[in-house]
Amino acid sequence: MLKAICIFLFLFITGLHAAAQQKISLNSDGHLADWKLTPQSAIGSDSMQLFNDSYPTANWVKALVPGAVFSSYVAAGIEKDPNRGDNIYRVDKKKYDRNFWYRTTFTVPQKTNGRLWLNFEGINRRGTVYLNGTLLGRLNGFMQRGKYDITRLYRPGKKNILAVLVEWPGRPVPNYAMPAYMSSDSWDWMPSVPGLLQGITDDVYLTTSGDVLIEDPWIRTDVSEDRKDAYLRLRFDLKNNSEQQQEGIAIATIQPGNITVSQSVKIAPGKSAQLAFDTAFYKELHIQQPLLWWPNGYGDPNLYHLTLSFKTGKEINISDTRTLQFGIKKYTYDTLGGVLHININGERIFIKGGNWGMSEYLLRCRGAEYDLKVRLHKEMNFNMIRNWIGSITDEEFYEACDKCGIMVWDDFWLNSHPNLPNDVFNFNENTVEKIKRLRNHPCIALWCGDNESYPLPPLDSWLREDVKTFDAGDRKYHSNSHSDGLTGSGPWANFKPSWYFTKYPGGFGGDVGWGLRTEIGTAVFTTFESFKKFMPKENWWPRNKMWDLHYFGPQAANAGPDRYENAINNNYGAATGIEDWCRKAQLLNIETNKALFEGWQHHMWNDASGVMTWMSQSAYPSFVWQTYDYYYDLNGAYWGAKKACEPVHIQWSYADNSVKVSNTTLKAFSNMTAEAIVYDINGKRFDPYCMESKVNVKANAVTDCFRLNFNTNNLAYQKKAYASSTTKDAEEAGAVADGNSGSRWASDYTDDQWIYLDLERPTNFDEVVLNWEDAYATQYRLQVSDDAAGWKDVYAQNNGKGGRELVKIAPVTARYIRMKGLQRATQWGYSLYDFEVYSNSKKSREISTTHFIRLLLKDEKGKLVSDNFYWRSSRSNDYTQLNTLPPAVVKTTSSIKNRDGRSLIIVTVKNTGRSIAFATKVQAYRTSDGERLLPAIMNDNYFTLLPGESREITIEFETRLLNGGGYKVVTEPYNL
Known part of the structure; x- marks a missing residue:
């Protein structure tokens, strides 16, 4: 392996003029750099001793680069698995809440005939970089890049010593330490991370070049109204790092289309030249019938490839080369009706998506794993991800979104705390860096200043001007994540499905309505198989403090775990144990998350312009706010969202x-x-x-x-209703008889209020249903009348509990029936969704409850x-x-295909019994150890089969997960 590395390095260095800007990784998984770390306090005041070839590092900890200090200690086995139980809460944070030295060595075989550069893409929070004892520079903020010319500093054929002092971000984190990882000192969905995620958090690598570098290439696109023409504008800088004037030719090639444009240029010593290519002088950049970039569901996310080169000298040597992908698209925005709409290529896009708090709470999500996470969003038929408070900094995330057609609502690093960052100038520098680094990605749909508030002066103005200057206003800058054409944030707890269709599902802040909601969600409990992976057996059942440490309790109060528990107990029956609880939880997950998206789609363009669930992926093993869990188990929330968000x-x-x-x-x-x-x-x-x-x-x-008419037996259906009063935030009295359990009547806030129904003629009945909203009556009377003037009591309630009350009375004949409130249960008035009347003697054949x-x-x-x-x-x-369903009987057959490192299991499930097979779950396992084959992409799950019906299920995964062994498929209907 070492020989192969040396050969590659030799070609890398000597091949400078043939292929500049190749990269060789100095990450810890690149086999060239063996990073280690230790606390600064262990070194003492003489840090220069680190650059002695014989300096001992045997007692240092093997470091993950990129990564966090604490994650390195976990990987080294020094700390117990922080995912399990309360391990992370037991860590001595003093060990990590301090500065650390990183150190590695690397060898370059021979002297380059060009320039050699050392590159850093990000350090949290600050880092000071040394090579062979020479200070290279200081990085401040995790978006700042470092590019250091080490041509005269590195030692060809000898060991080079690279050391970085990484500084602890310090407390408090929000907003003082920004830009940094906002949630690193805990949030209501992840624990505090020892060390606050300090570390070398992005890639480290070497590159070569000639004397002239290409810097910050920027390609902008415009699209005609009829989408038949596109216009490209390319900008970049050429920096002359030598002491002589440089002249040469800059060449840009775009594929597909084989488009090539070039320009000759002279650059003074030590200076930069700004180059521009646009359609005013380069007609080739006017593209007819362009392949446009579209969000998922609206078209293909077509991508173009740009190669930039700068060639110098008579022999046409390549001094530098840069490549990037871009998409041809045009974003526009409007707030018609007071609702923010996002348009691409002249078409309104109905937003369906989710929030990401972090990609992984210890920064262990890297590279291709982003392709998996983003693909799962594409499979859910989502078209947007919100990068909450800018917590994701990895380029691979944006590349995956580009490929999958997932737009990004991209936040900067501010939360609604009334304080500025400690260094607003450094914050602004990082803002400019972020925009420059990411602006070529077509997926970025909007830049947002602050989570649930407005950036304090001067930042709001600075951010707006930064976007205008460095993104040319191609994307909108929006100050506040839940106001100004948005309908607030939350709530983040479980509600009845009808609530999502009801006028209106309330949020906090912003405007009233469905509109565009940037975050709303519910607790989402895992499957039992995932539960076992992080919950000690002694804490399985019943609900306890350990559940709370994984955010099913007071720590996640916004998720409403009590509401969630009550919903399971009331809707599906009290669980008999943890397996039964997890099984029933998946039904609640499906129902609630499907209703959330369908409720917004029900009002599409009639107020509603989209919704993003809080959250769509799991950064930590928990019981809240996820569609797939930490282990990539696609739980009920995933399948509810996937079904609801189908394109048609x-x-x-x-x-x-x-x-x-x-x-x-x-x-x-x-x-x-x-x-x-x-x-x-x-x-x-x-x-x-x-x-x-x-x-x-x-x-x-x-x-x-x-x-659908489920009111065939309701004698009050669509009958007129009259009330003593009606509040402004509810419909008129007739809402109680419209067959719509999402509409409601509400009275003024006094005890003496009433509502009655006119059945149009004397009618015999013996059953009444009152479906209360939260504002119910503890005391009321049901009264009947023939003239709506004189009333007779037929029922008295003196201890009302609200909810859906079924009242049986002695058979009576009357034209009018009234609910007369005597005492309210809340500070509000009385509020009813439904007021129904039935006659058992005249009911047609009833369907089951x-x-x-x-x-x-x-x-x-x-x-x-x-x-x-x-x-x-x-x-x-x-x-x-x-729970009374007879046991289901299903027959399962399967086969497997392997190709190009991936496997596809094709499963056929047939209901061979007499009962329905309700909410049937399919899971594939490897036979060697019984572990689930995860992550996997599936086409369906938790499906229901009538007797004789069958369903084909596909399960796609990486073949390596089989560990060279076999598989088995387990099929479990709810009524197994």
Whole structure:
């Protein structure tokens, strides 16, 4: 291996004129640099001793570069696995909350005939760099780059000693230490990291060049209104690092299209020349019929490749070469209706995405792992990721988003704390560095100044001007992440599915409405298999303090873990143990996360312009805010979001029972068939509720299909209602009889209030349902009348608990029925979603309390385009009847294909029993040790099969996960 490295280095150095700007890695996984680290205090005051060839480092810790100091200690086995139990909370932080020295050696075989450069891409928080005892420079802020000419400093054929003093960021972190990793001293989704993620946090490498360097190439694109023409503008600097004038030719080549433009230039000694190529002088940069970059679902994320070279001398030597990818696109924005809309290439984009707090809480996500994480977002049919408080700095993240068509809402490093960074000038320097480094990525859709507030003066003005100057205003600068055309943040806890369709799902800050919500989410519990990996067995059950240390308790109060627990208990029945809890949690995850996205799509362009879940990926093993977990298990939240966000998607509203098709593509579809089939708990079709219609589905819009009528027996359905008062934040009294459990009536804030229904004629009934909002009555009377003047009590409630109240009374005949409130349970008034009236003697055949809705959308040739499946209860989210399902019987067969390092398992699951196979989960394992085959890409999971039905499931993963052995597939219906 050493011989191979030396040969590569020889070619790397001597091949300077053939291929400048090649990189050779000095990262710890590059086999050339063996990094180690130790506390500064262990060295003493004489740091120059580090540059003695014989300096002993046997007792130093092997360092991960890039990475964090604490992560290196974990990798070395000095600290226990911080993911498990409370290990990270037991670490002595004093060991890490101080400065550290990094040291490595490397050898370059022979003297270069050009220049040799040492490059640093990022250090957190500050770093001082030395080579062979010579100070090279100081980096301040994790976005600052270091590029040092070491041509006269390195020792050819001998050991070169590179050392970096990395300084601890210091407390408090928000906003004082910015730019740094905001959450490093804990947040409500990750623990405090010893050392606050200090370290050499980005790549270190060597490059070669001639005397002239290409710096900060910047390519801008514009697109005509009809999208038939694109116009490119290229800017870059040429820096002459020599003491003589340099002259040569700058050449830019763009593929596809084989476009080449060039310009001759002379550069004075030690100076820089700014070069510009645009269509005013270079007609080649006017591209006809361009391949445009589109977000996921709206088109292909086409990318172009730019190669820049500067050649000097009579022999045309290459002094420097740079390559980059870019996409041809044009972002525009509007706030019509008070709602922010993001447009690309003249088309409005309906935002569907998620927030990333960190890629991994110890900075252990690197390289190709970003391709996996971003691909999972593409598979969920997302089109945007929010880089929350700029916590992701790795170029690979943006490259993956470019390839997958995932737009990035990119924050700077400020949270709503009323303090400025310790050094606002350094903050601004890092801002400029970030923009320059990332602006060529087509994925960046917007720059944002502050999380949930406005940057304090002078930063807001500086940030706005930085974007205007260094990104030329090609992307919008937005000061506040939840205001100014946005509808606030949160909430971040579990709500009933109907709430997401109801006017309005409230947020904190911003404007009222659906609009564009940059963060809203819910707790998301893991599967039992993931739970076991980080939770000690003695802490499995029942819920305890250890759960809280993984954010299911007071530490994650915003996630509403109590609400989540109550929802499981009330909706699915109290769990009998941890396995049962995790099993039921996946149903809640599916239902809530699907409703979140479908609720926004239900109101698409009628106020709503998009939504991003908080959060879409997991940085730490926890029970909150994730779609796939830390181990890449695709839990129920993933499948709920994936289904809801289909580009062409048929969906049902829990609130008003309407069925719609949301189409977030640029293609319209005519003569489609929308069908709703309703089944009882036994899987038998219930025709009175089934519907079908032909629909023409509009492009980039939502289309109404029909409304399911689950009120055939409700005598009050669509009858007139009258109330003593109505508040401004609710609908009129008739909302209680409209069949929409998302609309509500609310009274003034006094005890003596009432609402009554006019059944139009004397009617016999013996059952009343009151579906209360949070503002309910502890005391009330149900009264009847024949003239709406004189009232007779038929029921008295003196200890009301709210929720859905089913009241049975002696049979009575009357035209009017009234709820008369006597005592409120809250400071608010009385609020009802539904006021229903029934007669048991006249009920038609009832469907089971829990039943199922299957939606089908087919094109004009009968091909299935979208399907959807819901479980519904006539008792307000009470699905406990699912626990009475007879055991399912399924047959599973599978085969595997291996190609180019990847494997594909094709699984067929057939329901061979008499009961439905509800929420069927498929998981692949390797047979050698029983571990799950993760990460994997799957096409479906948690699906339901009627008797005789089958489903094909594909599971794609890297073949190396098999460890040379075999696999098995386990299929588990909920009613196993």
